[in-house]
Amino acid sequence: MNLALAFDVLLAAALLWSAWRTLSTAQIDRAVVMFIVFGLLLTLAWARLAAPDIALAEAAIGAGLTGALLLDGLAALKRTDARRPARRTAGKVMVRIAVISVLGLLAGTLVTALISLPPAPIRLPAAVAGDLANSGVSHPVTAVLLNFRGYDTLLEVAVLLLALVGMLAVGLPPAHPGISRNSMLPTLARYALPLMVLAAVYLLWAGAHRPGGAFQAAAVLAAGGVLLNLSRLQAHWLPASRAPRLAIAGGFLLFLAIAAALLAHGGLLRYPPEQAGLLIVLIESGLTVSLAVNLAAFFLLRSTPENGQIPPATAPRESP
Amino acid sequence: MSSGLLYAATGCVIFALGLGGVMLLDHLLRRILAFNLMGSGAFLVLVGLAQRDGTPDPVPQAMVLTGIVVAVAATALALTLARRWHALTGRDEIGAAGKQRGPDD
Amino acid sequence: MTDTFFVPLVWLILLPLLWATLAFMRGPDRGGRLAIAGLAAQLALASVLAGDIAVHGPRNHVVGGWPEPLGIALVADGLSAVMLLLTQGVTLVLAIYARSYFKPGASPWFWPLAGFLVAGMNALFLSGDLFNLYVTLELVGLAAVGLVAAGGTAEQIAAALRYLLATLVGSGAYLFGVALLYGSYGTVSASLLGELVGNDAPLAVWLAGGLMLGGLLLKTALFPLHFWLPPAHGGAPAPVSALLSALVVKASFFLILRLWLGPFASLAPQIAWLPALLGASAILWGSWMAIKTDRLKMLVAYSTVAQIGYLFLIFPLLGSGKLALQAGVLHVVAHGLAKAAMFIAAGTLIKISGNERVLGVTGTADRLPVTVFAFALAGVSLMGLPPSGGFLAKWLLISTALAQGQVWIAGVAIGGGLLAAVYVFRVLRLAFRFSTAGDTIPPARPAAQLEWTAFALAAASIALGLFAMPVVSLLEGVAP
Numbered sequence: 085m086n087l088a089l090a091f092d093v094l095l096a097a098a099l100l101w102s103a104w105r106t107l108s109t110a111q112i113d114r115a116v117v118m119f120i121v122f123g124l125l126l127t128l129a130w131a132r133l134a135a136p137d138i139a140l141a142e143a144a145i146g147a148g149l150t151g152a153l154l155l156d157g158l159a160a161l162k163r164t165d166a167r168r169p170a171r172r173t174a175g176k177v178m179v180r181i182a183v184i185s186v187l188g189l190l191a192g193t194l195v196t197a198l199i200s201l202p203p204a205p206i207r208l209p210a211a212v213a214g215d216l217a218n219s220g221v222s223h224p225v226t227a228v229l230l231n232f233r234g235y236d237t238l239l240e241v242a243v244l245l246l247a248l249v250g251m252l253a254v255g256l257p258p259a260h261p262g263i264s265r266n267s268m269l270p271t272l273a274r275y276a277l278p279l280m281v282l283a284a285v286y287l288l289w290a291g292a293h294r295p296g297g298a299f300q301a302a303a304v305l306a307a308g309g310v311l312l313n314l315s316r317l318q319a320h321w322l323p324a325s326r327a328p329r330l331a332i333a334g335g336f337l338l339f340l341a342i343a344a345a346l347l348a349h350g351g352l353l354r355y356p357p358e359q360a361g362l363l364i365v366l367i368e369s370g371l372t373v374s375l376a377v378n379l380a381a382f383f384l385l386r387s388t389p390e391n392g393q394i395p396p397a398t399a400p401r402e403s404p
Numbered sequence: 405m406s407s408g409l410l411y412a413a414t415g416c417v418i419f420a421l422g423l424g425g426v427m428l429l430d431h432l433l434r435r436i437l438a439f440n441l442m443g444s445g446a447f448l449v450l451v452g453l454a455q456r457d458g459t460p461d462p463v464p465q466a467m468v469l470t471g472i473v474v475a476v477a478a479t480a481l482a483l484t485l486a487r488r489w490h491a492l493t494g495r496d497e498i499g500a501a502g503k504q505r506g507p508d509d
Numbered sequence: 510m511t512d513t514f515f516v517p518l519v520w521l522i523l524l525p526l527l528w529a530t531l532a533f534m535r536g537p538d539r540g541g542r543l544a545i546a547g548l549a550a551q552l553a554l555a556s557v558l559a560g561d562i563a564v565h566g567p568r569n570h571v572v573g574g575w576p577e578p579l580g581i582a583l584v585a586d587g588l589s590a591v592m593l594l595l596t597q598g599v600t601l602v603l604a605i606y607a608r609s610y611f612k613p614g615a616s617p618w619f620w621p622l623a624g625f626l627v628a629g630m631n632a633l634f635l636s637g638d639l640f641n642l643y644v645t646l647e648l649v650g651l652a653a654v655g656l657v658a659a660g661g662t663a664e665q666i667a668a669a670l671r672y673l674l675a676t677l678v679g680s681g682a683y684l685f686g687v688a689l690l691y692g693s694y695g696t697v698s699a700s701l702l703g704e705l706v707g708n709d710a711p712l713a714v715w716l717a718g719g720l721m722l723g724g725l726l727l728k729t730a731l732f733p734l735h736f737w738l739p740p741a742h743g744g745a746p747a748p749v750s751a752l753l754s755a756l757v758v759k760a761s762f763f764l765i766l767r768l769w770l771g772p773f774a775s776l777a778p779q780i781a782w783l784p785a786l787l788g789a790s791a792i793l794w795g796s797w798m799a800i801k802t803d804r805l806k807m808l809v810a811y812s813t814v815a816q817i818g819y820l821f822l823i824f825p826l827l828g829s830g831k832l833a834l835q836a837g838v839l840h841v842v843a844h845g846l847a848k849a850a851m852f853i854a855a856g857t858l859i860k861i862s863g864n865e866r867v868l869g870v871t872g873t874a875d876r877l878p879v880t881v882f883a884f885a886l887a888g889v890s891l892m893g894l895p896p897s898g899g900f901l902a903k904w905l906l907i908s909t910a911l912a913q914g915q916v917w918i919a920g921v922a923i924g925g926g927l928l929a930a931v932y933v934f935r936v937l938r939l940a941f942r943f944s945t946a947g948d949t950i951p952p953a954r955p956a957a958q959l960e961w962t963a964f965a966l967a968a969a970s971i972a973l974g975l976f977a978m979p980v981v982s983l984l985e986g987v988a989p
Binding site: 193194196197198200201202204205206207208211212215231232233234235236239240242243245246247249250252253254255323324326329330333336337340343344347348349350351352353354355 | 692
């Protein structure tokens with residue numbers, strides 16, 4: 085027990101250190117790398133907290149996909165905020181000190197409050213375990229996500245779709261060139277992709293009985309899509325292209341349709357216990373495809389087609 | 405102190421760090437990183453605090469899964485906005501929040 | 510079986526999600542007619558729901574058949590009904606306006622974004638689960654940001670970025686509060702927490718309340734957390750500004766009310782002076798900036814900052830009797846109608862005159878009489894002149910403030926009305942002036958939809974003053 089706690093203390097310290105370094109590093113590309121390190125440490129923390137589903141999601145989505153988006157964004161934005169303003173007025177310095185003090189006080193008060201918190205009156209794990217048999221799946225987290233609190237998941241898929249529409253409305257960045265044709269990456273991608281698809285299918289199927297599920301599966305598929313795109317085996321998608329839009333909307337519409345159809349049988353998302361398992365598999369399959377395309381689209385959807393040329397490494401890609 | 409409570413306490417500090425980062429940093433990419441830290445801090449508290457007696461609790465775990473997906477959606481939108489801003493103006497910060505008013509003030 | 514299928518409150522959430530997704534699938538610049546049909550259906554559903562609540566009291570829907578605390582409950586009471594009616598009604602009129610306002614290609618994804626915005630707001634008004642409310646807050650926030658940025662100008666992108674960062678900080682703080690509450694009590698159900706949280710709540714609950722309130726105040730743009738609002742509302746296209754000022758900021762205010770009257774009811778009265786003080790400052794500062802600014806839409810946006818202040822004056826008065834809550838809700842509705850009218854009237858004026866400055870409205874009264882009249886009517890409601898809805902709201906606020914001995918609140922309300930008169934008459938004086946520099950307004954008349962939608966909303970805000978009883982009676986069951 086002591087060894088475990090010592091590990092936790094070390095991990096917590098590492099988390100704090102990497103978070104601090106993310107914000108304080110002078111070079112911004114180091115900041116992004118530190119953030120990815122933070123994400124991987126966080127994955128370990130989730131594992132220590134007996135939350136393997138979150139660990140999978142954090143690795144794939146939190147560190148993986150977000151990391152890819154950040155690195156791609158980094159390439160476009162300036163690499164260093166070199167012009168660190170030395171001309172901070174006294175007033176601004178005072179404000180900064182005040183903000184930092186207040187936040188420090190907040191953090192301290194929060195930690196104190198947590199330590200002195202009495203046990204909670206309601207304990208839900210027992211309720212989940214009690215109704216698990218009727219939920220259609222045997223893994224508690226999946227039961228909560230797709231059944232007991234499935235309405236949260238419905239809205240969350242809408243948020244993901246909405247973010248894509250928002251990106252379309254703002255204006256997409258231009259296509260990036262991808263890796264040179266002479267690199268190992270396309271070969272690696274060709275070998276890796278079938279394994280990734282296999283892993284995704286396994287994660288989807290496994291989610292009913294053990295950690296896994298639609299989100300993790302979709303993240304792995306999306307990562308495969310990004311890999312294909314980077315190795316230039318898959319072209320960028322354009323805003324006007326219909327197929328990605330239909331794929332993204334399809335899974336969500338399936339979910340909506342099932343949710344609404346169940347209204348006729350008693351209530352929103354009220355699965356009949358005998359068919360709950362089947363319906364949940366159906367919804368999760370649709371969502372896996374749909375979410376995979378949606379997450380991949382965050383990376384692949386661009387305003388211009390790829391021009392097939394390999395630009396010199398230092399040429400700026402953004403047009404003013 | 406149980407491990408759940410330890411991670412929850414860590415989450416509090418990370419949340420405060422992230423909040424400070426969004427408020428005080430200038431570069432847009434750093435502010436996006438900071439907002440992600442805020443979210444991660446909140447997630448640690450959500451699970452860590454609920455599991456402070458050592459029993460895994462699937463409800464906050466499902467909530468954190470939802471939260472991670474929402475965070476990546478927000479990050480993607482934020483990055484697109486930042487890149488658009490940079491493409492239009494060449495700048496990577498939008499100026500201190502407290503000082504910005506309407507363009508004619 | 511069929512009557513479990515026709516549950517208005519569920520369809521109010523599913524329907525906008527459906528047409529928003531279909532609009533997205535159809536592609537850029539598509540979805541307008543779909544949206545209007547959907548909104549009309551939603552308005553009908555909201556009316557049915559309101560009627561049902563008026564007769565039978567609050568309606569519940571247990572999602573998935575799993576009762577709280579395991580599952581999520583949807584709750585529709587009088588307050589939800591009023592907000593739902595306001596949202597569907599105003600959005601429907603704004604949709605008609607937007608169809609004529611936007612040239613093809615100006616905002617190609619307006620319809621799916623608006624659909625998700627409405628879906629998120631409806632879901633917010635109906636949810637009884639604090640974590641679910643976080644997801645709805647994000648739905649509303651991201652949709653609003655997308656709408657602001659859709660114009661594509663650098664100014665709008667900057668405004669959208671500022672808005673996005675503010676809204677994410679706000680919902681992040683809210684989420685942290687939810688995490689503390691779950692850790693403290695083991696549930697995020699609003700109704701269960703209402704029973705569990707008492708005067709002896711641990712420190713963590715106080716911190717949760719503070720963080721959630723702070724986050725939501727940032728989203729509602731209460732002074733001094735309002736910095737993101739003027740650029741966003743003043744710079745966005747007119748229909749978007751109208752949606753944001755009339756409805757979106759009211760969604761987070763609704764949530765503050767819910768938390769104040771629900772889970773935090775025993776803790777809240779001790780800090781009630783704070784929102785009221787900030788509200789008073791908002792009224793003074795916002796009105797002052799509206800008087801000073803020389804851009805028309807910025808004037809209207811600062812007016813929103815000021816009017817939001819009124820909403821927070823009610824908090825010290827909520828303890829005794831229902832009048833304060835009625836005053837607040839009436840103000841939400843009156844301001845929603847009037848501000849939407851004012852923004853789209855301003856949008857039409859700017860579109861036709863080609864001039865964004867306040868001076869640009871000079872002489873428009875004879876070219877665009879309906880639009881200017883709409884602006885004037887909306888101004889009447891904002892100033893609080895009888896017989897408008899704004900007057901009724903202010904009169905309720907003043908009388909309950911005096912009855913409870915809070916004279917300063919009454920004074921601020923009256924003063925705010927005078928300040929509003931200054932900036933409203935600034936615009937009207939110019940509009941009715943003969944243009945001495947010759948006819949600078951092109952002779953083309955705007956589409957009828959642009960003018961009469963503004964008039965309809967403005968007239969509704971006046972009519973509210975005469976026909977407020979149904980709204981008030983809906984609020985009967987809501988506990989102050």
